[in-house]
Amino acid sequence: MNLTNLRAHLELLRAENELIEIHAPVDPYLELAEIHRRVIEEQGPALLFTNVKGSAFPVATNLFGTPRRIDLAFGPRPEQFMRQAVGAMERLMPPTLKGLWGERNLLIDALKVGTKSVPAQQAPVMQVCDTDRPMDKLPVLTCWQEDGGPFITLPLVYTEHPDGGHHNLGMYRMQVYDGQTTGMHWQIHKGGGFHYHEAEQRGKALPVTVFLGGPPALIASAIAPAPEHLPELLLASLILGQKLPLADDPHGGHRLVAEAEFAISGLVPPHERRPEGPFGDHFGYYSLIHDFPVLHVNRVWHRKDAIYPATIVGKPRQEDYFFGDFLQRLLSPAFPVVMPGVKSLWTYAETGFHALASAVVRESYAREALTSAFRILGEGQLSLTKFLLLTDQPVDLADFPRLFELVLERFDPRQDLYIFNKTSNDTLDYTGLRLNHGSKAVLAGVGEPVRELPRVYAGGALPGIRDARPFCGGCLVVSGASFVDDPELPQRLLQQAKAQLAGWPVVIVSDDAAVAERQSSFLWSVFTRFNPATDIYADAEVRHHHLSYELPLIIDARMKPGYPDELVPREDIVKLVDSRWKEYF
Numbered sequence: 001m002n003l004t005n006l007r008a009h010l011e012l013l014r015a016e017n018e019l020i021e022i023h024a025p026v027d028p029y030l031e032l033a034e035i036h037r038r039v040i041e042e043q044g045p046a047l048l049f050t051n052v053k054g055s056a057f058p059v060a061t062n063l064f065g066t067p068r069r070i071d072l073a074f075g076p077r078p079e080q081f082m083r084q085a086v087g088a089m090e091r092l093m094p095p096t097l098k099g100l101w102g103e104r105n106l107l108i109d110a111l112k113v114g115t116k117s118v119p120a121q122q123a124p125v126m127q128v129c130d131t132d133r134p135m136d137k138l139p140v141l142t143c144w145q146e147d148g149g150p151f152i153t154l155p156l157v158y159t160e161h162p163d164g165g166h167h168n169l170g171m172y173r174m175q176v177y178d179g180q181t182t183g184m185h186w187q188i189h190k191g192g193g194f195h196y197h198e199a200e201q202r203g204k205a206l207p208v209t210v211f212l213g214g215p216p217a218l219i220a221s222a223i224a225p226a227p228e229h230l231p232e233l234l235l236a237s238l239i240l241g242q243k244l245p246l247a248d249d250p251h252g253g254h255r256l257v258a259e260a261e262f263a264i265s266g267l268v269p270p271h272e273r274r275p276e277g278p279f280g281d282h283f284g285y286y287s288l289i290h291d292f293p294v295l296h297v298n299r300v301w302h303r304k305d306a307i308y309p310a311t312i313v314g315k316p317r318q319e320d321y322f323f324g325d326f327l328q329r330l331l332s333p334a335f336p337v338v339m340p341g342v343k344s345l346w347t348y349a350e351t352g353f354h355a356l357a358s359a360v361v362r363e364s365y366a367r368e369a370l371t372s373a374f375r376i377l378g379e380g381q382l383s384l385t386k387f388l389l390l391t392d393q394p395v396d397l398a399d400f401p402r403l404f405e406l407v408l409e410r411f412d413p414r415q416d417l418y419i420f421n422k423t424s425n426d427t428l429d430y431t432g433l434r435l436n437h438g439s440k441a442v443l444a445g446v447g448e449p450v451r452e453l454p455r456v457y458a459g460g461a462l463p464g465i466r467d468a469r470p471f472c473g474g475c476l477v478v479s480g481a482s483f484v485d486d487p488e489l490p491q492r493l494l495q496q497a498k499a500q501l502a503g504w505p506v507v508i509v510s511d512d513a514a515v516a517e518r519q520s521s522f523l524w525s526v527f528t529r530f531n532p533a534t535d536i537y538a539d540a541e542v543r544h545h546h547l548s549y550e551l552p553l554i555i556d557a558r559m560k561p562g563y564p565d566e567l568v569p570r571e572d573i574v575k576l577v578d579s580r581w582k583e584y585f
Contacts, residue, residue, distance in 0.1 A: 002241050003073060005124075005259035006213040006307055010060060013046050018069055021048045024583045028052055028150065030573045032059065033143035033312045035584060037569070038577070040065045040312075040319060048307075055139035057308045063216070065319045070326045073216040077241055115233055116243040123247035123258035125211075127304045133179025134300035138262070140176045143312045144280030145570040148289065150176045151279055154309045155264075156211040156222045157184075158254055159195040162202055168192050169232035171222045174210065174295065175276050183276035184208070184268055184293045187427040190381075196293060200270040208268055208295055209254040213261030213309050215240050223320075224327045225347075225381045239330070251299065261306040266297040278564070283352040283528050284315035286564040287428050290435060314567045316524055321349040325398075339379060341372040346397035347385070350523035354384040354426040358403055363392040363446045373418075373442045384426045387527060390444040400519050401472035407445030408453055408474035408505045413538070413549040416444040421533040430563055431531040439533035451505070459500035464489050467513040476504045477516035483558040490537045490556040498539075501552045509556045526557040 003009045013019035026032050026049050039047060043066050049059040064070055120126050130137065140150035152174040160167045168191030175183035186193035192208075199206040211218065217239035221232040237244045246255040249265065256263045273291035281287045311319045328346060335345045341362040347353045361372040369390045376382050393406045411417070418441065425431075425438030432438025453473030462468060464480040471477050480489055490509050493501070501507055508526055510516075515525040530536070537554040540547045 002215075003217075004215050004240070004242075006060065006215075006261055006309060009063065009073060009216055010046075010048065010307070012072055013063070013069065016072060017045070018072065019046045019048060020044075020585065021050055022584050023050050024580070025051045025053055026584070028054065028059070028139045029142045030145060030570060031576060032061070033141055034569055034573050034577045036061045036312045037314065037318075040317075052139040052308075055137060055308075057137075057139050057306055059139050059141070059308045059310055061310050061312065062319060063309065063311075064323050064326075067322060067325075070322050074220070074239060074326065113234055113237045114243050115237065115246050117255075118245045118247050118258050120247050120250065123245070123256060124303045125256055125258060125260045125263050125301050126247060126249075128302050128306075129251075129299055130302070131299045134264075135176050135182065135297055136179035138176070138300075139308050141310050141312070144286070144314070144567055145573070146278050146286055146565070147280060148175055148275070148277045152176065152182070152210070152212070153311050153313065154212065154219065156214070156218055156257075156260075157192050158209045158211065159192045159206060160254065161195050162199045162204060162206065167231060167233065168195060169218070169222045169236070171219075173279060173281075175279070177274070177294075180297050181274075182295045182297065183274060184295045185276060185279075186293060196268060199268075203270055205267040205269045207253050208266055209256065210264040210295075211257050211260040211262070212264070213307065214257050214259050215244075218244075218257060218260075220323070220327060220330075223323065224331060225353075249301075256301060261303055261309065263301040264295075264297055265299050265301070266295050268293045268295050280314055280567045281352075281428050282313040282316075282318065282320050282349075283355075283428050284524060284567055285430070285528070286567065288430070288564055316350045316520055324349045324353060339372065339375045341368060342376065344397060345376070345382075347382075348400065348523050348527070350520045351527040352426070352428060354381070355386045355429060355527040356389075356523065357382065357385045357387070358389040358391075358397045358400075360395060360397065361390050361392055361446075369444045369446050370418075370442070373444070377440065377442075384424070386425065386429065386431075386438065386440055387532060388440070388442045390442065390446065392446040400523060404471075404475060405453060405473045407443060409449040409451060410445035410447055411443060411505060412450065413505075413551050413553070415546075415548070416446075417547075417549050417553070418442045419532050419536065419547070429528070431529065431535075431560075433531070433534070438531055441532035441536065453505070454503045457504075459497075459503075462500060463492060463496045465493070469513045469516040471508070471516040471522050474504060475506045475508065476501070477508045477510050477513045477522070479510050479513040482511060483556070483560045490535075490554045494537050494539065494552075494554055498552070501554075505551050505553065507552050507554045509554060509558060511558050526555070529557045529559060529563070530555055 046062045052059050142150045155174050157172050158169050170192045172185045196206045217236045221236035245258040247258045272294050274294045275289050276292040277289040278286040335342050343360045345359045347357045361369045363369050391406050395403050421439045423440050455473045457468045465478045468478045515521040535556040539550040
């Protein structure tokens with residue numbers, strides 16, 4: 001079933017008992033988000049709020065918050081098509097008439113990929129055009145109490161290169177300042193930001209159109225970690241299984257996605273910045289206030305009965321976790337084509353995706369894995385990866401404990417750890433010494449095992465440590481004083497307890513060793529809280545310009561001064577939702 005718009009998606013969810021309508025009045029300031037978070041924690045249904053205070057538009061959330069709803073939204077066809085397409089590329093080299101005939105069904109499907117023009121009267125998004133402070137009328141959510149204001153959380157931001165041609169569809173949160181202006185959170189290494197940079201260099205304003213709603217495929221294409229020059233509208237069409245209808249805007253500018261719920265059109269002037277944030281983001285912390293470009297809204301097109309789609313992010317697992325898994329499965333067959341030598345690749349939603357990635361790579365000659373590492377770190381959004389794990393062993397990369405054990409069994413500290421300081425960093429990752437600056441690490445474990453990994457700690461008391469728990473074979477999590485109270489704890493462990501810890505390749509210093517009990521808590525607490533260049537401790541010597549390390553590696557993954565606060569709901573909102581729970585449902 002091809003879901004061509006949001007309402008078709010909602011009807012399917014309703015038919016599958018995967019949607020609940022909430023008719024009680026709900027405040028878009030904090031209350032709605034708290035309801036959503038509780039429902040998703042219980043793996044509950046999608047939600048349609050029909051009575052949102054201050055707006056005539058209903059709000060739909062949690063549309064993709066379980067694996068089943070992901071399957072309902074997209075079905076098996078996109079993944080099957082991607083696997084067939086990649087397989088056909090191999091089978092058709094060189095192309096032959098017999099080979100082409102064998103792939104005729106795939107070629108027929110490929111002819112459905114693209115866009116098509118429809119007249120304005122066949123574009124539901126163009127039923128209403130609002131130019132009178134239109135942003136005031138949208139039910140924009142404030143999700144966390146320290147947020148700088150209400151934010152649009154599912155915006156599909158469309159831009160084109162100032163010289164024409166290449167387009168980008170990305171998802172960049174938008175803080176609503178007033179009825180006519182919003183922030184535009186263009187992060188580094190993102191396509192919309194590249195387009196704005198080029199326009200700003202020319203002293204020109206960049207036209208921007210922001211779509212809300214439409215086919216689920218449109219959302220998927222906007223957030224997919226696709227190669228930079230792959231047109232997102234074509235990817236949306238591929239996922240949808242048919243051409244994407246577009247209509248001309250009679251006021252000029254970009255063509256509009258005909259089946260969207262809203263289309264926000266405006267300009268981002270050059271050299272204008274405004275404080276944006278804080279915002280409780282998918283890392284599970286508040287991203288702080290920084291200056292970002294400003295969108296000046298000229299008009300908002302929308303359906304007469306438009307529905308406003310939204311999501312709420314925060315500590316994993318949230319809705320983006322399930323979306324991220326789907327997109328990685330979808331695109332994984334293409335990774336070996338784009339990056340020869342990379343057999344499979346995974347990034348971890350529990351870490352905000354960019355903080356940790358892993359790959360199974362080819363090692364047909366000595367150190368080939370390192371060439372794959374450089375290729376991964378040079379590929380689009382993957383260039384923001386902070387910590388990269390590599391192995392040549394077949395493994396389900398989503399099973400992080402098993403992957404980590406395979407790497408640690410094979411890891412040679414004299415040659416298999418590389419730390420690159422003074423690199424770019426994800427805008428949302430505050431572990432570097434300043435915004436957008438940080439470091440990267442590559443840890444490889446290939447070939448045959450070189451050690452047996454301990455699974456139980458029996459080394460006796462450790463200086464300054466009150467708790468020690470294994471996360472997996474070879475990785476020990478310990479906790480003692482906070483960073484503020486004892487910043488030298490990791491270094492002291494290395495100096496005074498190296499012999500006790502010698503059997504453990506990696507020792508994590510955490511604020512709470514109990515994070516070792518679950519993969520999700522371990523990944524989130526560890527990889528969002530350390531900068532490789534400043535927080536990895538190990539004895540090492542320089543040999544021919546290479547740092548040759550000794551075990552153990554001690555990683556300081558405690559909270560540190562300057563890190564933003566964790567996301568915690570406001571107590572009075574929690575009590576309000578408690579008291580109204582039966583009213584909602």
